[in-house]
Amino acid sequence: MKVINSSLDELHKLLIHKEISSVELTKIFLKHIKQKEPDLKAFISVTENVALEQAAATDKKLAANEKIGILEGIPVALKDNMCTKGIGTTCGSRILENFIPPYDATVTELLKGSGAVLAGKLNMDEFAMGSSTENSGFFTTANPWDLTRVPGGSSGGSASSVAAREVPYSLGSDTGGSIRQPAAFCGVVGLKPTYGLVSRYGLVAFASSLDQIGPLTKTVSDNATVLNAIAGHDPKDSTSIPFIKPNYTQFLENNVKGLRIGVPREFFGEGLDPAVEKIILQAIQIYEKMGAIIEECSLPHMEYAMPTYYIIAPAECSSNLARYDGVSYGYRAEAEDMIEMYKKTRAEGFGQEVKRRIMLGTYALSSGYYDAYYLKAQKVRTLIKEDFDNVFTRFDALISPTAPTVAYKMGEKSDPLAMYMGDVYTIPVNLAGLPAISIPAGFVEGMPVGMQLISKHFNEGLLYRAAYAFEQSTDHHKTIPALLGEVD
């Protein structure tokens, strides 16, 4: 229990003080994964050999008294939409079930370079389309706090595995809330960085203008440590932005005095579970007590964020997913001719939600509809960005619930629209390309509630500071799913 519940700093110290070897450490996590996986199903693949090989390499360095990095020799797992050379990357889809990338995503390369130990690839909604992992082409991941409930999505495996201490940290991707909502549902810390902060190279695209990779961790401090390793300009990603990268852990300061925090009224309206609202209002009071300046504010165009997102994201997805045609890689259906092969491959290879979004997007881009849908959505997107720009002239950060409810039961939300509404507080952030973090804020009937903090572009440091101060004055992050009680 001690090891698997340790922070990255603590694990690092165990290694450098030679209290434990990297191989031993890795084996503890692998054993724990084996124990928990039958219940959780967070992993699509566990890469035991790769992990032990990297761990042995770290041990060699340690034996030679070489210096090791903060992530070196410590296990990590990646959402299965990040390419890993020689290791299957399915994107949660049957269509890529047997796809083995010949190259590493930039984040994979960076983690490898940091000496991270890759423990496996994590379950997700197919092509990151969904909010519960129920759209995974393989199986649904369970929430460690209640195995009958969903872990959220689409990075459900990433959140569930960290919450269950199967790995100390993981990476997820967030297109409309896919890191923050599962982090909230599973009671972990999830950051969706500024668009362009982390390279998308090698991240299997869902909606290119919205996708962003970020860390899921047990604590805010761990989160900053991981962001240090993966943030940075990448010449392979034209939308990644050159900037001077700070050391994100330097912002971890238990002080929010004078911090101006806005409470956008549009994020506390109809559809928000009163019990969740109560927890967030308590969190706001905690900030007030710590000396932050709290004030209500308004983002008038937020009601249009959902329809805007469900035009732009499917439009981009319809084009991004066109390549899965059975011609040169991935699943191919047997057919008499080429057109039939295309049709059967895609009909059999994709799940319902993916097909729904491809159709939505294809329609929105079609000649005669483009102006009414796609173009208009882009204009509204600009208005949404401007709303945020306006409030950020007065506020350092905004606070809101991450999701309107706690994790729901598997199969509870069969209506796609009901599922979509669960992302109502996270989607505007992606449309504006802003950074936002979800941190544990309390519990409703034993299920974690996530609080979202949003800030200006490249203001991850401020988010960490605000999140860290809250974390230090509460104990929510120390509460552990009951399921872990049995672990030694």
Place this chain on the structure above:
Amino acid sequence: MTFRDKYEIVCGVETHVEMLTKTKIFCGCTTEFGGEQNTHVCPVCLGLPGVLPVLNKEVVNLAIKAGLALNCEIADFSKFDRKNYYYPDLPKNYQTSQYDLPICKGGALEISVNGQKKTIGITRAHMEEDAGKLVHSGETISTSVSSGVDYNRTGVPLLEIVSEPDMRSIDEVLAYLEELIQIIDYAGISDCKMEQGSIRFDINVSLRPIGSEQFGIRSETKNLNSFNSVRRCMEYEIERQAELLDEGGQVVQETRTWDEGKGITLSLRSKEEAHDYRYFPEPDLLPLVIDKDWIEKIRETLPELPSAKRERLQSLGLSEYDAKVIVSWKPMANFFDKALDNFADAKILANWVTGDLSGLLNAKNSSFEESPITPQQLVGLLKLIQKGEISGKIAKSVIEEMFDTGKDAEVIVKEKGLAQISDEGELEKIITGVISANAKSVADYQAGKESALGFLVGQVMKATKGQANPGLVNKILRAKLSE
């Protein structure tokens, strides 16, 4: 031909030019032609999951250069868009291209047909990526049991140059294409190797009653790759459309394909079946912002373009025809200009370059780039003529020798003793002999028969194997005969 007196042809052309960059437009793979199938590829141009494009700046440089050469306005803000359609040679099933904001707009070039000059408008030019190539196991697609894709060409940068529908005859179209390709060639945008598919044309043709202001309904024939195909395709299309119209029918707006073997065009898809490409801005690339400095930097690299070169050559005394011939072939023009650096008489130089040297190269199926005679060597030959050391006639045999051996003219003249006899004493001796041997002709001349002189000159040349300086022979003969 029914159309000639009844219909006017209206034609516009879209030209796809493979740009001359070392690497592809969005990845680092080589653009080299050929190579074993699927060896010039990487995850990016194969469109594997998760890859992203990075724009090759050299492609932008060349597009700007082409735009300037075609008198276009270079957009300070342009962007890339995705053109979505399914085809197995297109790994992502979309082509990254430019739709509503192309890099170049509103250019023009001048053509000349039968001495008539005309300006043809360039609507736009934009950058895009090329697709791969389908390889069928059988002779034709219908007899193949399987097909494969070679992605070596996937992602090779293309410039699509769209003309206005300004052309009114096949000759104008061919003149436009010739001028366009020359400009592209001179500006170094493409290697212009048409046989390797470096340049492809889509031809839009329509007919309208003579005097009509309205355009007729057009057909677009795609993917022609030689001037000959363009001419034959247009002849066919014009005849086909004229017949339709003559019968009171209507041309269908459609995309057609050219069957080279049968010499006919075939319907590919009608307007109703036309692809809906669902263009939208490429989210993986930033908009392209080009400032004045960038444009000016490229402008400085623009070489002399064909029209300016032709004007310069004409100003040096060349005929319009000669100037056109020399400029029409860049290696010949380069050769000419190099020789011109050391030889002032452009007209004489042009005669030898377009005449004897071209002839020798043609006979060997060789080109000016591989000419065994260097420009400097040709100048050496011409200077021998100019100085009177050899006659023009001797020079013609010397150049053949130079061509075969690579030796300098002076060396050949010396070795073979071909130098012109300009020694007056020696010539006088020979002429005295000729005079005494041809008493009749001498008498004829003295009786006023001027033509007898020509015969006597001929005899002197014969006696000297053509090496006598003709001017001197003439002078000495006249003097002797009037003694």
